[in-house]
Every structure is written in C-alpha cells, then in structure tokens.
Amino acid sequence: MEALAELVDALPAGVVATDPATVENYRHDWARDTSAGTPVAVVRAEHAGHVQAAVRWAAAHRVPVVPRGAGSGLSGGASAVDGGIVLSLERMRAIEIDPDCQVAVVEPGALNAEVKAASHEHGLWYPPDPSSFQICSIGGNVATNAGGLCCVKYGVTTDYVLGLDVVLADGTLVTLGGKRIKDVAGLSLLKLFVGSEGTLGIVTRAILRLVPVPLPPATLVASFPSVVSAAEAVVAVRRTLRPSMMELMDRASINAVEDFSPRGLDRAAGALLVVQSDAPGDARVAEIAAVEAACVAAGASEVVVTDDPAEGEMFVEARRMAFPAVEARGALLLEDVGAPVPLLPDLLAAVTAIARQHDVEIPTVAHAGDGNTHPIIVYDAADADSARRARAAFDDILRAAIRLGGTITGEHGVGRTKKAALPEQLGGDVMALSRRVKDALDPDGILNPGAVL
Template identity: 50%
Template sequence: MSDLLERLRAGLPPEALITDPDVTASYAHDMASFCEAGTPAVVVLPRTVEQVQHVMRTATALRVPVVPQGARTGLSGAANASDGCIVLSLVKMDRILEISPVDRIAVVEPGVVNAVLSRAVNEHGLYYPPDPSSWETCTIGGNIGTASGGLCCVKYGVTAEYVLGLEVVLADGRLLTTGRRTAKGVAGYDLTRLFVGSEGSLGIVVKAVLALKPQPPQQLVLAAEFPSAATACDAVCRIMERGHTPSLLELMDRTTVRAVNALASMGLPETTEALLLCAFDTPDPLADLAAVGELCTAAGATEVVPADNPAESELLLQARRMSLTALETVKSATMIDDVCVPRSQLGAMLAGTAAIAEEYDLTIGVCAHAGDGNTHPVVCFDHQDPDESRRARESFDAIMALGLELGGTITGEHGVGVLKKEWLARELGETGVELQRSIKAAFDPLGLLNPGKLF
C-alpha cells in the first residue's frame, strides 16, 4: 500500500488522491442491488490524459487492479470496487473540447454529464440524442462504457451509433486512438465499437468524438390509457407496423403510474392498467399524433389525450423519467431488470412478468422503452426480510430466463457488470465466452482492468 501511494503521488497532484477510508467507501459501488463490492485501496480523480497514463503504468508495475468509474449511476455493479483496487474516477475530466456545427461532432472528455452536453450542443442548433433516464447526472464515459440508451432510441438509436472515435488509455499506459472525425470510415477493424459497452474492461476512455444531428422541432406527446398491458402492447405493434417513427414510445404499467403519483403527485390516471406515451418531433406532430391516436383506440385504449403544448409534453416525459426512482420508494430495495425482446414479443414479456410477480408474491412494476422492446421490470422488496430477498433474486432470474426464451437479450442498455455474469454466459454460449475472453486478454493480458465483471 505504501509503495502504491508513493508511486501514484510521484505523478499526481495531492488533490487527485483520496485515501480516507470513510470517503473511499463511498466510491465502492454503483446503484445496483445484490452486487458484491470490495474495499478500494485508493481513489484517484485525474484531470489529464497523462495522469491516467501514470495511474495505469503504476498499476501495471505493481499488478494492482483498476476499476474505472463515472457518476456511478449504473445498475449492474459494473463500477463496483474490488478489494485493494485503484478506483479511477473520471468525473473531473469534464471538458467539452469542441463543438463543430459543420462536421456535426462534439469532442468531449469522459466526465462530461449527458445533460450538460445536450444543452451545449442545443445552443449551436444541434442535438445529441442518447438520453438515459439519469441524463442529468450520468456521464458520457459511463454511457460509452455501458452502451446506454434512453427514451429517444426508438427513432435516433443508442450511444454506440454516435461514438465516431475514441482516445483510450490501455492497461499498460499506452494511448490508443480509434475511429475518426469523418462521416464515413472503414479503415481496419472497428475498435471504437469494441470499446463501447465494454464496461471499462478493455481500456480507459479519455476522449470521445461524438456524432450530432440537427436539432429537431419540439416534440409533442400523446398519452393513451389501456385496460391491460396486452392491449397497450398491441397498440405498439400497430404503430410500428404502420411505419410510424415516433421520437419516443414509452410504457408504464399500473404499479409504475401509482408509484410516480405517490412520489410527485403528477396526476397520472391511476385507474389505467397501462399508460402509453408516444411523441413526434416531425414538422406536423399533431397529424402524426392523431394517426397514432386512432391506432391506440383501435387496439382498445379507453382514453387518448394529446398534449396541448411542449410544456405539457415535458411534464409527461418527466413522469416517465422518474419511474425507476418512484419504484424505489415502493419498498426498501429494488432489483432493476433490463430485458430487451423483439417488439412482437413485448406483450408476452409483460404477461410473463406479471405471472412471475404472482408466482413469487412480489410487487414488480414495469416501465419500458416500448418502441425498442426494452423492458425494465423492477422487483420491489424488503431487503431486511430474508425470504422476500430470496424470492426477489429468484424472480429476477426468472424474468431474465423469460427474456431469453422470447428471443431477447439479458440487457438492452444497463450492461452486465457483476449482476448478470452468469446470464451472459448463458446468452453467449461457451464459444462466445471463449472468444470474448480472448479479446479481453489481448487488451489486458494481466487482467487488471475492472476484474470480476462480465465473465
């Protein structure tokens, strides 16, 4: 420990090192439940690429594991510390280095907060679409590490589609540049995409070149109430089948609606079994909403209410964004699942989740990026009740198994981390895991970067 600190101090300013155990403990884990976390030896908050390189060279020399972190808003334990590790927090590297309206790119450091970037590019008439629910606090580096999505992905896609190039500090301290600044580029293997979603297990992202889009018109939102989740999912299928391209298509079940109302008195309709939110940012959103409203009515909606203005639309979106936070207040703990299925199987996924909730005698609320088939079943339980905690974990596994049975994946945007290691192996199969481990070994032969995650 003393040798580690001495070597780190040789290349870092004093304020970049945190050794107080009470403070370092606060960096030990992200927001996931049921995920083990160790005790870090030290927390480092670098401000420059050179400082990150110094940390990795020191770690390699002393064979000390390194756990990269962003804002720790993750939900899979991917940012959890391991015993004796260096926690490498990138939140101080928070500069927007460039915004180019001509090239439609932004160049940023990993600690830039998603919402800060979004507002900055808006000032140039540009738009950065990926918008996780935690967009006011989560960082771009964390978004890249987990290949995160958000509410607007149904039209605009996920983080991976906006990362053009990266600068990455490798495990041995070398600096690797991947990708490009150009609109096109196919030179060599796509290493940029390889790092997106790698959860800090291959290298430390220290700079990103991000693609931007022209800022669209303000979107308007329609809210549709349904007597069942099945009819709401039928409406989703009808909307997509008819070729509509909403800017978001989100679903909240009754449990979620009531939780949001209890938390923030939003006035959402508690009599509904499922609330569908559909938005358009087209030149004529009212016409698009009218067409979608007819499809919702045909699918069985009991009420269809388009928002009158952007302010009312934003209130509905705030309700959806706070869904996960609201469900956390239902009981003392939650396990947030992240299962994505083909859109055609969305109804079966929700029906199966309801059956699992009944089987395990638990409250499970569901909010979903319905247009993507990406569901977030949230298991609510009393963590002080051993039997209820056991049933919560078993129901979580049952939900993931259901997703795979329906042709889906165990994670659409939250990542694997610690929480889903076993399930990643089931989804990829023996050969898939073997090849991924080989890739990990090529970039990190000593296994120092984020050990114990993914595999």
C-alpha cells in the first residue's frame, strides 16, 4: 500500500510497525478468533496525538482501524481486519490520582491492576474487578464495560467512568464529562462510548471514580451436590442481601483448577460457592450467617467460614484461575451469558443439558450474584466434528440465555464471536437504531468494522 508511507512519515520512528513477525502478534485477542485478518501495519501510539494522526490517515484512505488494548479480550473484539491497521494503546500507561476529588485520571493502556495499586497508595480503591485484572487494560475495560467478581455489590465499569477523551472517526478529539460526580449538562454522550467496543471512537483518557478501600472481608465457601442447588442458594441470598462477592464454580472447573494449580478444593463437589462480605462489624457477621443458612437450606454438604484475608484470597484466586486452567485442556469457545438472578438455576441447567446433547465438556464458572455465567466450551481444534459440536453448543447456549430473558454477553462484549446472535436479543428496531448511531459517528465504517453490528 503506497499510502502507508504517509502514515510512517507522519509518526515517530518505532510507532508504526510493518514487519510480519510484529504484525502477527497483533492479529488476535485471547478469543483467538480463527477469522482474524492480517493488518498492513500496527500503530503503537504513545499519546493522543498519535491516535489522531493514525485515524486521520485511515479516514483519508478509507482504511479500517481496529483499536486494541492489552489483547485480553474474550469475544474477538480486537481481531484484526485484512488491509486495516491495528491501533494499539498499550504504550499509553500514565496514571494520576487526585485524592481530593477521589478520581484516577488514566490513559487507556494502564492495566486495571496498576490503577488499583496507584489508588491504594492514597487509601482509595478502583472496584471493577475482572478475573484478568492483572493483565487487562482500562481502555479494554471501558470498551466492553467490564465487570468482575465484586460487581454484585459495587457495579461495573460504567458506574465509575466520570469522563473520557475520545478520538472520533475523523480524528477529532472530544472531551466528555470530568471530575464532577453529578453532571447532566447536555446529552449523555459519555456513556454512549462505554461498552461500544471501539466502534464509535477510541478512548485516549479516562477519569475514573474511586471509593475508600473497603474493610477486609469474611469469606464463606460452600460445597453443593449440583450447580442448580448452588444457584438456588444464590437466589435465596439475593432476595434480601448483596454480598461483596458471590462466585460459583462447577465440578469440571474445580477439577481443572486442581489439575492446573492444586488448592485443596473439594473435587467431589457438584459446585462451590465463594461468598464474601465486607460489611462493617456485626453487620458482616450477620450477613455471613444469613448466607450460611441459605446455603444449608439449599442442600450444601459443607460450609466453611474464615476471617483470615489470606485464606479467603486463596479461594478467590482459585476462582480467578478457571480460564487458564480450563485452557490447558484444549481449544476453547468462551461464553458470557447472563439471566435475571431468579432464573440462574434454569440457565445453568440449560448449559448442563446442552453439554450432554452435543457431547462436549463445558466447565462453568459464574459471577453468580448478578446472574452472569461463563460456560467454557472445550474442544479438539484438530477434530472437525469436535469443533462442529462445540460451535453448535455455543450457539445453543446463546439462544438459551435469550429465551430466559437474559443476555448473550454480560461483560466480555459482543465482539465478532457473538455478533450473529445480537439481532435475536435486541430485535430489529433496536438494531436499526444502533446502526443509525454507528453511521452518524462513523459514516465510512472504518472503526472496528465487523465487530458488534
């Protein structure tokens, strides 16, 4: 592409990479979408001006732009496009904490864990807590409206975004929101970009609300004969309580973790619930006692409670390890389906039935307290029939969630892997409205084409 020389000349040495080995490293996110294309270049921007220059060049030449953070996405949202460029924000890592306003001002390449650590130095906390918090970036979290383990009580990314700087499809940089907690001036454009997966604009700075560091939690771990009985305990708890964490692991995910990194989990359990409460004093004792009673009533065979933060964190780490542990067993199709909390038992029962129907292994973990499940379909990529059955199971799980009034994605994003199912969930009118918004902000369709819509 002759025009590529213009882009190389417009940016400092080392920002634009075209060598095949480097380009290959930026073709996929963690979903490893087999349909990913090959870009003509990777732009590793170092500040917002570089992003603007790259987007202006792309707009002038109608070249697709795929924004990319840490590459930890699970839905193919950062899969490269043939003939396009990948615009990586990984080098934009600045973090500034304003303790008086209780905000973090961060660039998109900053890792979630880095923002947490910087906030903690000031006695503050950034709550959104994906399982991949140590390796995922704030830009990617904003793009997918990421949630995580503590969102049952503390909410998801959008609840903490007070401001964004966004580069639009023509290279214009707009500033939305600010350090203000309350601000209803004008249309709520700020939230339009949270969860838009790079299809409407590219975030180059975020202002994130922080909260005081919570008290050390008490942790409860309960063993159940099945995922359905564990889910019934979740439903009972959530009628009156909102613990700070309520995570579920099924037998297959428990055993995958124990094979990968032994933690002493109960391999015979049909499911485990890991529940935490960070309520103050006597309220924490009462909350944990109420959760224990609900677990016993739902058929828990064993309940363990600890106030030791290190012991509690060991159980949480076991839950976080589920994805890499299951990945060691084969190729994966990663689900992110959710349902209203009262229907969580039905959703988990449906996943079990689908696994049996298609003869595939589907270890499942869940942010159970908010009805968000992660069925992980394992298959043999070298076996065409195994891959076919896995794909059929993937599609059936999406349909099951929709039938239950749920969603095809609670936090990973639609990306490219779930795009075909989106119209069934949203309906024709909402899809048409979404495309009108996309067309208004990106009339030439250069921003992350093929993703979401």
